[in-house]
Amino acid sequence: MDELTRVRDWDTGAEGLSDRARAAARARLETAITEESRGRTARTGGLNRRLVLRTALAGAVAAGAGVTVVVTRDGAPHRTAPLHTVSAAEVLRRAADRSRTANRDLPVPRDDQYFYTRIYVVQTYLKGGRTRTWTDESWMSVDGSKPSLRQENGKIHHDPPLGKHEVRWPPTVYSELQKWPTDPDKLLDQFRHGMKSSLRNDVDAFFEGCMLLMGPRVLPPALQAAAFEALSKLPRIRLDYHDATVAGRRAVGVSHPGAAFTFLFDRKTYDYLGLRTKGSSAKKVNGEWKQVNSYYRTTTLEDIQVVDRIGQHH
Structure with a gap:
């Protein structure tokens, strides 16, 4: 799940996720993961796993008023300060x-x-x-x-x-x-x-x-x-x-x-x-x-x- 941490540089000065936006973000992310794991490439255009997960998370972030969301190892999302993508x-x-x-x-x-x-x-x-x-x-x-x-x-x-x-x-x-x-x-x-x-x-x-x-x-x-x-x-x-x-x-x-x-x-x-x-x-x-x-x-x-x-x- 480390690839989910790659979405960066969103506006972290915005208000935190509402309960509704948080639930929507979680649902969208879980749907993308489930679809990918079942091999339903038709709905994703054959995208690879990393791009599917990044796209799902990016959509969830956009829905959450520009707050960066990182999914931790226990599955709980939280806000984080921006960090440019580096190795x-x-x-x-x-x-x-x-x-x-x-x-x-x-x-x-x-x-x-x-x-x-x-x-x-x-x-x-x-x-x-x-x-x-x-x-x-x-x-x-x-x-x-x-x-x-x-x-x-x-x-x-x-x-x-x-x-x-x-x-x-x-x-x-x-x-x-x-x-x-x-x-x-x-x-x-x-x-x-x-x-x-x-x-x-x-x-x-x-x-x-x-x-x-x-x-x-x-x-x-x-x-x-x-x-x-x-x-x-x-x-x-x-x-x-x-x-x-x-x-x-x-x-x-x-x-x-x-x-x-x-x-x-x-x-x-x-x-x-x-x-x-x-x-x-x-x-x-x-x-x-x-x-x-x-x-x-x-x-x-x-x-x-x-x-x-x-x-x-x-």
Whole structure:
């Protein structure tokens, strides 16, 4: 149903759909889908599925006083801000251009310092639509040689220093990140661990990119842009219009069908806003752990600083 999100650039300043117009739009769309699925090409002039669905939706939008309607995965229409038709790869390339000036004011962290982060978390459960929010503050040792204080879902965790044979991946030490390639093709090869493109290897590459950009870390110049450009070369990446807002900003997502992560970008500026993940709650039933409620979790980095001690903000 992703093709239904391609109708853009209608006047979103108009009033919302009336109940009558909304019902008419839904009926017209469902009729088009039913006719196409039964192979009734006579009524559509032999149009292919994508054009049938786009035409049906365009007619529904026109009937609804110029309001853009997007049919989400659960079939519920809602209004959305206009977004020019671009590919997922193009969104990532524009995000790369935008990121070249990001975090320029952050100093190069010393190994003995800390990353201070403030992260806003929104967790929405699929059943019932219940939403929970947290603002988590954490202080993570740059090289892992010192204890760290991490807040997760409002709960504080005291993490010991890394063990002798423990390492972080991707690294957080700046000198290690400087060794990473900033050529997108070479970086993509590293994300794939030198393996050829395949569904499994591409999912792993997408995951590696998510881990690098998730932070907290200070990336050398051009590395973040190179990461977005490298991921733009992956086959099967797709746009996701499910996300309406992130920290008050209209967002569009870029995801991979085999991964649980979605990159979120501002729809107008292509600023990188954060990540959305899909997870589930576990409950013990008859002695066995079972997944009982799935949710979407959106994390937005509100602040990152390089500080000298736990408790310091600037």
